[in-house]
Amino acid sequence: MFRDFTLTDKEREALNAISTKIHRPAKRRIYTQGEAGRYVYRIRSGAVRLEHQLNDGRNHIFAFIWPDDMFGTIEDGVYPASAIALVDTYLFQIPYSALLNLIEIHPRIQTLFLQQALNYTRAAQRHLLLATYPLVLKRLAGFLLECSKQADFYDRHSNILTLAMDRKDIADYLGFAVETTSRMLKELEDMRLIKRLSSQRIILDRHKIMEIF
Structure with missing residues (x-):
């Protein structure tokens, strides 16, 4: 310890x-x-x-x-x-x-x-910075980047992020509706910034995500 x-x-x-x-x-x-x-x-x-x-x-x-x-x-x-x-x-x-x-x-x-x-x-x-981004897409993308800093939850070799929280937690934290979380995840996937493997596991393209900020 x-x-x-x-x-x-x-x-x-x-x-x-x-x-x-x-x-x-x-x-x-x-x-x-x-x-x-x-x-x-x-x-x-x-x-x-x-x-x-x-x-x-x-x-x-x-x-x-x-x-x-x-x-x-x-x-x-x-x-x-x-x-x-x-x-x-x-x-x-x-x-x-x-x-x-x-x-x-x-x-x-x-x-x-x-x-x-x-x-x-x-x-x-x-x-505070995440929750005040005018574009909710950026809020969610920035949040995923923050989570990827945690070695216990992000594998840098496979780029797989395992979310510790559910979509309701994310929505509450970022200040929008649960339905918005699901919609923004799909939009990030359509933009080829992420690939969803399951409800909790996501492949991140960190470099492309950082480009939108």
Whole structure:
């Protein structure tokens, strides 16, 4: 765990000592909006969606979280959003109280979490850009390119992208109807930018897709 960060062996061992490995099957909740916030999470493998329930009862998906990403933001002592596993997902679960105590002993560990916060901010900026493209075709094409950055879900040799989310999730995230997702996928296929192998597996021509931006 955390082998990609520049921590000392002692710092890494201390962080591992307060972390618990847990598993959530696909479509299972990790925590619910309004629930008391007790843990921060890091994805070992799999993918997670974060969604916020609006006052009218609709759920708004505002982020997809990938391997090595952290999540578990707390506001006023509770989680402001729900976290749901998209696929079979394995996580590190870290108690906030233990983490705060650990940072007092190993202050450099806080830098790790600040780095993750910056990564989360950059992801939010990318989402905002995607969701505001005037052409919905570009929104979807840009989203597929973003997904192809995830090595666990994209095979660079075959150019096959395995989507972790369904069409409803994509539509909610990008701000259009489910029917629009299906129509835009067909249009991308007609343009020979993608080839659908199944509902979840797509061959991407990344170079041609990048040319439309």
